Each structure stands twice: as structure tokens, then as C-alpha cells.
Amino acid sequence: MAEDLYREVILDHYKNPRGHGVMEDADAQAEGVNPLCGDEVSIYVQFADDGETLEEVKFSGRGCAISQASTSMLMEMVVGKTASEIAGLPKEALLEEVGIPLTPVRLKCALLGLGVLKVALHRAKGTPLPDEWAGLDELELT
């Protein structure tokens, strides 16, 4: 069972996170924490010349394998998409990519990065936030 959860792709993203780093002068940025695990994620976005398309994304942070691996996967998913496309991206799309059975507690780990990215885009572009994160300037999942 533990092996199912920590399948190879998760461990690979955890150990070799994609898009890991800090971006100076990002066009959009947000950070969030999951107080339960103490997971922390910051996400930085640079837009293309059209001001809509995500040209480059980076994340930094620390936390459990699920939170860091899922954020790493998210980085690969969102490059080339527009802010409004990501605002409309259902959480299921990321969870499908993560592809492991998650308890409600670990679901928060897996969705931290997506929430932070949506908050960053909301701040920069005013894109809508899902109801559960509405009104947040800094994401704190509880």
C-alpha cells in the first residue's frame, strides 16, 4: 500500500523537482502553507508577451513528498496555458496526473501547489478563485 502511494513517478518528481527555484521579478507570485504537514510552496510566474500565457513557472518550498511532487507535476502541466485556462483547471486534472489514492488529509498536500498558483494568477490577473479559496490573498489550507 505504501508502495502504491510512493510510486516511482512521485519519488522521481520529489527527488528531481521540475521548475524548482526562485524567480526574481516574477509577473505573478504567491505562497501558501498547509499547516497540517507544514508544507510550504511559493510559485512564480512569468507571462509571455501576450500577458496571458504562462511562459515560465517556478516553485520553491519544502514539505512532504506528495506536496512537492504534485507541485512539480503541476509546473509541467501549466506552461503554455493561459491564466484563465488555469483558473478553470479542475483539481481532478492534477489529481489524475498524480494518480495515487489519497486520503482527505493528503489531498490537501497534493492540491497545495494548484491553490497557490491560482492565488498568484488571481492577484496578478484577477482570474476567479474556486469558492473554497475565494478571498484569500495567501493560501492557508486548514
Add this chain to the structure above:
Amino acid sequence: MVVTARTSLDAQKLRADFPIFEQEIHGKPLAYLDSAVTSQKPRQVLDAMRDFYETSNANVHRGVYTLSERATEAFEGARQKVADFVNAPDVREVIFTRQATEALNLVAYAWGLNNLGPGDLVVVTELEHHSNFVPWQYMAEKTGAGFRMLHVNEDGELDLSGLDEAARDGNVKVVAANLVSNALGTINPIEKLAAWAHAQGAIMVVDGAQAAPHHPVDVQALGCDFFALSAHKMCGPTGVGALWGRREILEAMEPFNLGGHMISKVRYESTTWGELPHKFEAGTSPIAEAVGLGAAIDYLNEVGIEAIEAHEQELAAVALERLGEIEGVTLYGPPADRRAGIVSFNVEGIHPHDVAQVLDSEGVAIRAGHHCCQPLMTRLAVAATNRASFYLYSVPEEIDRLVEGVQKTRKIFG
């Protein structure tokens, strides 16, 4: 079995009192190593609560009928048991609350709001659970008082040499500390802190939630002014806790919750408060839960609190030694002979939640997180730790399984 720790109580036999161990988790026997967060409940406690509901249920201090008298007797009997358990001089000094958190909030609001102001200081410790940290931080901010923190040393023990520094720029009015740290198992020198607090003219508020289940408590010997406990950590039910407070302070205090039962006279113009302890028990109390707490105290007394403590310390010593032998494991907190049955550790490169998840698949339950002690985690420069904690029903085989599970985790994360 690798471990053959000698214990002064028969944990294997006591386990039979706890129905929860009659199940398997993921096809394996349950190794419950998270008693610091909440304990399991023996049949004796469950039976006492069921019996109360089936034979004596009524509201207390209300009716003149037999059933209400019976309920009142059971409820007040539980209060006496709590008073005896902490060696309170007067049973009226014991107030039932929802849990230790509410007990500490009661003091922070009912005492703090009316006695703190600019120029005053509240001193808490770096080892505090948020329940004895956040209410004081909040009350200091509300009243304009200063808020200071007493730091820990490398072993996770309080550095008392920082006390005078903490008191330098104000009048210390409150010193708040736990008797046993829930995160590290450190046993704090409350007697010394209380003496220092009183020398400053301050009150000493003790969070005893982690101590009461495992460590003999004598509020008079501790010299504190308030002591809070939670039933659910000591074999009792959730939903009830208790505050012991020094009578003259409680009597001078304003009430906390307002409403039914806590009054003396209610007139349109004004209301006067009831006597202790009723002044602080507005509304219907958790009656069956209090009866359950009383039964839990009977159970702990029967097993013997000293035997429980000795048993847990032996298990903690074994766990510290065995975990310390694993490559990449960092242990936190004081040496085995100066701590309660709590072992906090980290495995290099693996987040505690991942360790706990793998252990769960082996049927081993440990806590992974910040343990409601974020200031301490900051001091230790970690986001979280793994924590194994023991109780009277913990057995050495569970430490074997913990160690095996940690080794398996390391293998998965290779």
C-alpha cells in the same frame, strides 16, 4: 522479539481492557503510538458512561427528583475524584471545562482581560502547545501587555537563566508553562518557575494536559495557581477537561461564559454570580463525560500513575536507543531519564508525513506534524517531526514495528 524491556505493569494484560485493540489495520495488529494526542479508552470508562446514560441520566443541580439527584451525585463525585487526583485543597476549586484548551482560555479571558495592561508582561515558554501560547499572545495584544518567550537549550529543556532577561522591561503578571512538553516529552521545573513567578507578583498557569495522564500531579507541591487537564488524554472521553485554580484568585475573578447555572440572582438591572465552581460552569456541563473522567481516574489509580510513568520511560529509553541506531535519524529532546514517554525524531530527507504514511500501512500509528508547537519547530529549525508516544497499554513489540517501519521508509525513499 528483539526488545525485552522490563516493566512494572503488565501492559499486555491491560490491553485487554481496550476494545480498540481487537481490530487489525491494513491486516496488521494496531500499534497505537500516538497517545500524546489522545489516549484509547478502557471498557471501564465506556461502561461507566453507558451505565450513567442508562440508569442516572438527568440534568444536574436542577430537578428535585431522584434521577436528578443521582446525576448530580455522579457529576459531583467526578469532581471530587479530579480534586483528589491533583491534590486540590478544596473541591470547589475544580471547574469542569470542555478540555484543557478551554480551561486555559478561561484563565486568559477571565483573569487576563481584567488584570493585564500596558507595562505588564506575560511570559510563556518556547515549549508551549498553542493552547497555552496563543490565548496569552492574544490577550497581551488586546490589553497592551508585553509578550515574552523563555527559550529552550539544545536538549529541548528550558533555559531558566533567560527569566530575568524576560522580566527586564515590565511587570511580569503571568507565567505560563506546561508541566510536560507534548512535542518533546521534556518535564519542566514548574516548582522553580512558580517560585520565580510569585517573586515577580505573577500568577503561574500550568498546562497539565500532557502531564496528568502520565505523571503524578500535586498542585500544592507544584506551587502553581492554575492547572489545566483534558480527560481524553488520560483514558477518559473527549468533551471534558478540568481547571484547578487557587480559590482566592477564582473568587476575585470575573466569569468566563455567561448564562444559566452560573448566576446567583438575575434581575433586569443586573446579575450576580454564583459560588464556586458554578460561577465558571455556565450552561449544561458535559455530565456523562465528567462521569467518564471520574471512571478514568479510578482506572489510572488502580494501575498506578507511578507505574505508568516508569513503564513509559522505559519504553522511551528503548525507542531512543533503537531509533538512534538507524542511519539518518535525528532525535529531539532531553535524555531518556529526564523525559516523559514521548520520542520526537526525523529521518533525513523524508518528510514526517511520508514516514507516518508508510508506518500506517504497517498498522503503526504515529503523529507527524508540528504538534501544535510551531514556535518550538521554528527553534528546532524543522517544519515538523515524527512523534511516537506511549501509554500504559504500549508494548515493546510496537517499538520493534516502529523501527522496522522507519527502515522500510528509508528503503522506499532510498
